[in-house]
Amino acid sequence: MHILVCVKQVPDTTEIKMDPITNTMDRSSATTIINPYDAHAVEEAVKIIKQYGGKVSIISMGPPKAEEVIKKCIETGADEGYLLSDRVFAGSDTLSTSYIIAMGIKKIMEIEPIDLVFCGKQAIDGDTAQVGPGIACRLGIPQLTYVEAIETFDLKKNVVVLHRKIDNGYEVVQSKLPCLITVEKDINELSFSPLTNMIKAARFTPVTWGFNDLSGDLIHLGLKGSPTCVRRIFPPKQRAGGELLKGSEDEVVKMLVDKLKGGIRKWQI
């Protein structure tokens, strides 16, 4: 089985500092990491390959520095890595990004067929969850998003049965292969990488493809190929502050209870 995992290098949004005047991200303050959901996708792919045999390839789009996240995936146990990197890709929105990644995947498929494409459910910088469905759509394969468990593979029938999270529960879905799966963190626990993988990763260089290596059309790329654009950025609206209750602990507790008890009585019913 050949599993391809799409990964993204993202700024660690829990560490981001914003410049309050320009409303831009202070890039020097942000460390980059593998998108946490993608890490679980790689883990799952490696786990499946251990059971069913085959290999795991990684694809990422980004600046040359994004090579770091591909190396990280090699540590986890991936076998191959492809980086799509070109200045003309910059400024792509989700529609354009799915176009570029789908082109890369099609090129890999010419080298060797792919049975499964994995993605994280969304990236923590954009939080759109749109690129996964976009890629599936462009490849013409089923999309199975928000997957929290894979039940079985039936390689004879060429199907997978899995659990897809829905609001208020999950659905059990069967899909033909190849298909694209986006994963929730619940799907597995990340494990520690064995030392041999770390050594392999240190020496690893991914295959890098630019626009000229792919058979695409420039009008679908970057800013030109992106229907959406950011009109304005602004700080989130702050709620107006309220009242600081002052006094001894017993006094403030009494003050609070007096203020709230009427409301609570109403809301309970």
Next chain:
Amino acid sequence: MADIDKKYSGIWIFAEQLEGKLASVSLELIGEAKKLAYKLNVQVSAVLIGDEVETIIPTLIHYGADTVYIIDDPVFHFYRAETYKSAFCYLVEKYNPEILLMGATTTGRDLAGAVATTLKTGLTADCTALDIDMEEKILLASRPAFGGNIMATIVCEGHRPQMATVHPNVMKKPIPEPNRTGLVIRETFSIEEESLKTIVLKIVKDIAENAKLEDAKIIVSGGRGIQNEHGVTLLNELAAILGGVTAGSRGAVEKSLIDHKRQVGQTGQTVSPKLYFAIGISGAIQHIVGLQGSETIVAINTDPECPMMKIATYSIVGDALTILPKLIVAFKQSLSEITNLDFKNVNHDMKGVITVE
């Protein structure tokens, strides 16, 4: 652009349903679409796809849909991206709406991504505010970005329809008008089941844990400041006395004190209760975006300067572990007086609240 504007008109919302039950975000979308439609002087339509879902039509119209497009066929019994995408794109290409809104639920986001890619148009995810640029007559879709650190307003100038998914529980549901009438357009769109690649084998429903948090009127939420299991016990006890539910911030979830399904915030759930207790929560922006819709916020924290204390309706400086027991005693006393007087013969089926006979 002028050609685009002539060809495309009206605002559509996706009426999401599961086994005949309409998702409440769909009604929130109608309310929001009405406001935008008023500014553009156009109509609001709802798209209803499913199997035996005719009964939902009146609800959509009462809440404000001018037209309901319905495709009703057994093949649409369960949501599947491959079937719903085809049906939806068929309708869009036939009727050309200028704006298309869906709930940012797992189903809505799954469908929106597929539809936008098929139609090669722009889609903005998980919006928390929508408006119209009155000069250009285009949709202004605003959403938190970079983990809630900033808000971004995104536009789609040259492509139609302009698509957005909208965060549930942010927009207000309109007040239904039972006498309202509307147009129903029934379309047929059939797909051979044999030609499909996916089958939904079954739906397994949670014991409604998540729904309870979303619908809760009172939420008692803890962060790092609740420190340990003892703190959690106190949190649960206060929630029980108030008839509320327990939740937590990412800090508490990461310390394994609170289950991640009960996390409030950007990566967790968005809540809009009447009363939100933020106990030992400093108020990182990712957390605050999840509770902004709360009516009253009470913050208890040792740090008077933390963001949570600045936005709370009432704030108390102090250690959660010493204040919580006092609050529990005080509420127990004051609410038991009320219970004895007023709670006789009160019956309601909201889960998590005790029924008093």
